Amino acid sequence: MDRKDFINGAKDSIAIVVGYFSVSFTFGIAAARAGISPLTATLMSLANVTSAGQFAGLNLIVAQSSYIEMILTQLVINLRYALMSLSLSQRLDSGATTPKRMLIAFANTDEIFAVSSVRPERVSPSYMAGLEIFPVISWASGTLFGAIANGLLPVSVSSALGIALYGMFVAIVMPVARVRRNVTFAVIIGAALSAAFYYLPVLNSVSAGFRIIICTIAASALAAWLFPVPDPNRGDQE
Amino acid sequence: MKIYSYIILMAVTTYLIRMLPLTLFQKPIKSRFINSFLYYVPYTCLTVMTIPAIFYSTGSPISAVIGFFVAVALGLRGKSLPVVAAAACAAVFIAERLI
Numbered sequence: 001m002d003r004k005d006f007i008n009g010a011k012d013s014i015a016i017v018v019g020y021f022s023v024s025f026t027f028g029i030a031a032a033r034a035g036i037s038p039l040t041a042t043l044m045s046l047a048n049v050t051s052a053g054q055f056a057g058l059n060l061i062v063a064q065s066s067y068i069e070m071i072l073t074q075l076v077i078n079l080r081y082a083l084m085s086l087s088l089s090q091r092l093d094s095g096a097t098t099p100k101r102m103l104i105a106f107a108n109t110d111e112i113f114a115v116s117s118v119r120p121e122r123v124s125p126s127y128m129a130g131l132e133i134f135p136v137i138s139w140a141s142g143t144l145f146g147a148i149a150n151g152l153l154p155v156s157v158s159s160a161l162g163i164a165l166y167g168m169f170v171a172i173v174m175p176v177a178r179v180r181r182n183v184t185f186a187v188i189i190g191a192a193l194s195a196a197f198y199y200l201p202v203l204n205s206v207s208a209g210f211r212i213i214i215c216t217i218a219a220s221a222l223a224a225w226l227f228p229v230p231d232p233n234r235g236d237q238e
Numbered sequence: 239m240k241i242y243s244y245i246i247l248m249a250v251t252t253y254l255i256r257m258l259p260l261t262l263f264q265k266p267i268k269s270r271f272i273n274s275f276l277y278y279v280p281y282t283c284l285t286v287m288t289i290p291a292i293f294y295s296t297g298s299p300i301s302a303v304i305g306f307f308v309a310v311a312l313g314l315r316g317k318s319l320p321v322v323a324a325a326a327c328a329a330v331f332i333a334e335r336l337i
Contacts, residue, residue: 044245044248047245048245048248049252050252053252054248060244061241067243067244067247070247074251080283082258084283085257088260090267092260098264102260104260105257105260105261110287159330159331161327162297163296164324164327166288166292166306168319168323169284169287169288170292170306171317173285174314178314183278186281187281187285190282190283195289220278220279223278224277228271229270
């Protein structure tokens with residue numbers, strides 16, 4: 001375990017820790033309202049570490065849906081993680097053995113992936129450990145507090161906190177999109193496609209999970225075809 | 239208890255999705271196209287998750303649009319993640335008091 005890498009990872013996770021607490025807090029409230037005990041809700045967060053998947057799962061539990069439906073829903077909503085894991089897989093350094101990769105995979109969330117992917121150099125398992133452990137704790141404890149505090153948070157505050165994670169995404173994408181025209185292009189295509197799939201008739205019948213997968217693949221493939229990158233694994237090439 | 243069966247199924251499905259690509263594709267990928275594709279994935283994926291969901295993440299689309307523009311403005315100036323996230327929340331909070 002490289003201590004410096006671990007601390008760097010932990011530092012980079014601060015925004016995620018804060019963001020996760022507020023989101024999982026709202027998940028805890030939702031779970032409590034659905035009649036799930038605080039400890040069971042916490043277990044759910046600890047075992048899954050995925051916001052959209054858990055909110056969808058909660059609905060299926062309330063509706064007493066079939067197990068197949070539960071598996072398919074998780075598969076569709078969370079299939080984007082396969083793309084992220086594939087991307088992360090290429091950026092881990094040589095210290096990442098298979099058992100370590102199996103541990104890192106557990107908490108490869110949108111935000112963890114996002115932060116790790118903008119590191120200029122390859123990332124080590126120690127860095128990933130530092131980056132992942134505190135958000136997971138935050139995710140689980142936020143759920144617990146939310147389930148216990150069910151309803152105590154003023155609506156005005158929870159409404160404002162709703163934008164926190166998206167603000168973080170914007171902060172990750174914008175600086176890079178500003179200086180690299182190829183990324184600007186990819187981002188604009190991605191946004192346009194996603195809006196089209198959200199608002200246009202027929203296209204908007206595609207579920208949120210598939211929309212993310214389709215638009216991510218289409219925008220990335222188009223950008224890769226028009227603007228191939230010299231050696232992406234070297235990190236940020238200027 | 240049925241709820242624990244649900245939780246286990248959710249957790250196993252989600253974990254396998256994350257774990258298999260990380261363990262099965264360990265060797266460096268040679269294809270320039272695939273490498274370029276994977277280089278763009280973080281940016282496109284985050285954008286797709288943000289647009290248009292961010293506009294419905296708060297109490298009203300108006301406050302969300304204000305929060306979005308605050309985040310974009312600060313993001314373009316290269317402010318750190320917690321600063322941008324906090325400023326977007328603050329902008330939404332203030333906007334909703336004024337509307």
